[in-house]
Amino acid sequence: MGNIKGKKIIENTLNRLSSRRNAPTAGFVILLVLYVIASAIVIISARTDFDILFFGMSIPGKSFTGVFSAISQVCIIFMTLYFGKKGYFTALVLQLSQLPPLCVSIFVQKNVMSLPGVFSAILTILAITIIYLNGKQMTAYQKELRDQAVTDQLTGLPNRFACSRLVKALVEKGEKFAMVSIDINEFKGINDALGFDTGNHVLCEIASRWKAIADDGSSGTLDFITRIGGDEFVLFIRDYQSDEEIVNTIRQYEKVIFDRITVDNCDLYISASFGYAEFPKDADTRDAIFSDANAAMHEVKRTKSSNHILRFSPELMRTERTLDLERKIREALENGTFYFNLQPQFDMHHRLRGFEALARMKDTDGTAISPGEFIPVAEKVGLVDKVDGIVLRKSTAFFGELLNRTGADITLSVNISVRHLMKNDFLDEIREALTSSGVPANNLEIEITESIMIDSVDKALKCIDELKAMGIKIAIDDFGTGYSSLSYLNRFPADLLKVDKSFIDEMNTSESSRQYVSAIISMGHIMGFDVISEGVEEEEQIDTLREIGCDFIQGFVWGRPLMPDAAEKLVVESSVKS
Numbered sequence: 278m279g280n281i282k283g284k285k286i287i288e289n290t291l292n293r294l295s296s297r298r299n300a301p302t303a304g305f306v307i308l309l310v311l312y313v314i315a316s317a318i319v320i321i322s323a324r325t326d327f328d329i330l331f332f333g334m335s336i337p338g339k340s341f342t343g344v345f346s347a348i349s350q351v352c353i354i355f356m357t358l359y360f361g362k363k364g365y366f367t368a369l370v371l372q373l374s375q376l377p378p379l380c381v382s383i384f385v386q387k388n389v390m391s392l393p394g395v396f397s398a399i400l401t402i403l404a405i406t407i408i409y410l411n412g413k414q415m416t417a418y419q420k421e422l423r424d425q426a427v428t429d430q431l432t433g434l435p436n437r438f439a440c441s442r443l444v445k446a447l448v449e450k451g452e453k454f455a456m457v458s459i460d461i462n463e464f465k466g467i468n469d470a471l472g473f474d475t476g477n478h479v480l481c482e483i484a485s486r487w488k489a490i491a492d493d494g495s496s497g498t499l500d501f502i503t504r505i506g507g508d509e510f511v512l513f514i515r516d517y518q519s520d521e522e523i524v525n526t527i528r529q530y531e532k533v534i535f536d537r538i539t540v541d542n543c544d545l546y547i548s549a550s551f552g553y554a555e556f557p558k559d560a561d562t563r564d565a566i567f568s569d570a571n572a573a574m575h576e577v578k579r580t581k582s583s584n585h586i587l588r589f590s591p592e593l594m595r596t597e598r599t600l601d602l603e604r605k606i607r608e609a610l611e612n613g614t615f616y617f618n619l620q621p622q623f624d625m626h627h628r629l630r631g632f633e634a635l636a637r638m639k640d641t642d643g644t645a646i647s648p649g650e651f652i653p654v655a656e657k658v659g660l661v662d663k664v665d666g667i668v669l670r671k672s673t674a675f676f677g678e679l680l681n682r683t684g685a686d687i688t689l690s691v692n693i694s695v696r697h698l699m700k701n702d703f704l705d706e707i708r709e710a711l712t713s714s715g716v717p718a719n720n721l722e723i724e725i726t727e728s729i730m731i732d733s734v735d736k737a738l739k740c741i742d743e744l745k746a747m748g749i750k751i752a753i754d755d756f757g758t759g760y761s762s763l764s765y766l767n768r769f770p771a772d773l774l775k776v777d778k779s780f781i782d783e784m785n786t787s788e789s790s791r792q793y794v795s796a797i798i799s800m801g802h803i804m805g806f807d808v809i810s811e812g813v814e815e816e817e818q819i820d821t822l823r824e825i826g827c828d829f830i831q832g833f834v835w836g837r838p839l840m841p842d843a844a845e846k847l848v849v850e851s852s853v854k855s
């Protein structure tokens with residue numbers, strides 16, 4: 278029962294794509310009633326002699342016969358025009374039923390006045406037959422066009438257009454369904470090796486096997502299969518109770534193509550990748566369900582998983598985004614499009630201490646991609662040392678010239694990831710950057726994130742000792758987010774602690790955060806470090822930081838990250854002030 282109803286939705290959806298629709302039944306009833314009334318008036322007015330007074334004029338009743346006869350004819354024509362077969366046959370019966378009384382009147386009662394009535398009925402029958410046959414032809418033609426528009430010419434399955442309309446209908450209806458994105462594995466290989474004709478045969482065979490399951494309902498769920506192009510198919514599954522049922526159904530579709538397909542005496546064994554998403558659980562819009570099912574399918578392909586079926590999960594999108602970012606990072610490295618910004622750092626009297634160099638990259642459409650997003654990906658895929666390296670080289674080169682031009686004595690802070698720090702040639706890279714840029718070692722600071730440091734402390738310490746020996750300053754970035762022990766900090770030859778923004782954000786709303794920041798500052802001072810607060814956005818935060826003895830400020834309140842020329846302007850203005 279559910280099956281029949283379900284199929285009806287699909288039929289209706291496809292029918293709705295056709296412009297021709299039958300008019301509502303109420304219209305048919307109105308025309309019929311109007312016809313009966315008009316015909317009754319014709320008969321009465323023809324048989325009786327009466328006059329109607331109209332504004333003092335006496336009009337004979339018989340003169341209305343023609344008018345009402347015309348009205349009844351119009352009803353008959355409209356019926357045929359708008360109600361297809363039903364309208365035509367009703368109109369035909371009504372017209373034919375007029376003939377016997379007219380014939381009796383002419384031949385038995387010898388009343389020749391009835392002759393025009395016979396002609397009129399015959400001509401009307403002729404007219405409505407022409408209208409009906411013509412309309413039928415048009416409908417058939419329209420149906421053919423509709424079928425062409427929604428049918429894939431090669432396999433005869435509903436096509437991409439039908440697929441997207443069905444998704445729209447189901448989403449609007451709010452009914453739960455699973456959308457399965459299917460891609461035939463190694464199909465390109467079949468096309469390349471055996472030719473397009475064989476490829477087409479294979480697609481037709483797959484389509485017919487799948488259509489057989491969808492049509493006979495043997496999967497136990499209500500299915501609908503479409504081909505959206507090339508070797509890509511989309512299966513809709515409805516009327517299921519559990520996730521297992523969805524997977525069971527997909528398995529049946531998988532099984533029928535595992536069975537040998539023979540084309541031109543060649544035995545082929547086909548497999549496919551199935552990725553699915555459920556509406557509304559995984560995705561609640563049309564576009565989302567398409568892209569989620571697709572993402573799941575691509576993940577099956579990418580991992581070449583032996584289980585060819587995968588449900589969408591949000592982590593997948595992350596993987597997709599990661600892959601996308603990795604590609605963009607590689608491109609930006611190749612094309613040299615990474616650049617840097619300089620965010621100023623100030624002492625508590627608003628005197629410039631220096632700048633932090635921050636990596637920047639743009640998306641293909643020119644929008645900025647946040648380093649918060651691309652740096653973790655670069656770390657994961659082992660490209661972060663290259664990104665760090667570019668920022669190091671470009672920013673020191675600029676900074677060397679800046680120091681030369683302005684004679685300022687300020688610090689350039691460069692973020693270095695621990696992976697980069699661990700590389701054998703890291704120190705050479707730093708030396709090279711210093712030599713070629715002319716930046717004095719004590720004007721360079723290396724920022725290392727606290728949380729990452731802890732994992733590899735011994736190895737890192739050795740490297741940091743060497744940096745220190747060269748005269749380079751060391752900052753511990755994002756301090757407070759890791760779990761540094763006091764003993765570890767004590768061993769750490771840092772110059773600067775950078776208090777993480779998250780504590781500064783809370784500082785003026787929570788007393789414990791304020792005390793925490795105050796404790797970090799005191800502890801830093803005891804160990805001989807300067808302390809800088811990151812992400813300071815409000816004047817009140819500066820006041821508090823002054824009270825609790827912070828040494829430096831970095832934040833939007835006094836300066837956002839700047840392009841190099843704007844940073845240079847700031848240096849010039851600062852040296853004029855001091």
Ligand code: C2E
Nearest residue numbers: 635636648649652665668692693694812813814831832833
């Ligand atoms: P970070 O080193 O802690 O850098 C500070 C981040 O805080 C920067 O974000 C900066 O723009 C932002 N910031 C500073 N003041 C404010 C403020 O008042 N309000 C707010 N909302 N944000 C503020 P950005 O540039 O997005 O960098 C994010 C992170 O990316 C950096 O955090 C750093 O860990 C990493 N990063 C940036 N450039 C490099 C690089 O060249 N190499 C490596 N390894 N990591 C980098």
Ligand code: MG
Nearest residue numbers: 633692724754
């Ligand atoms: Mg930093």
Ligand code: MG
Nearest residue numbers: 754755775811
């Ligand atoms: Mg930081």
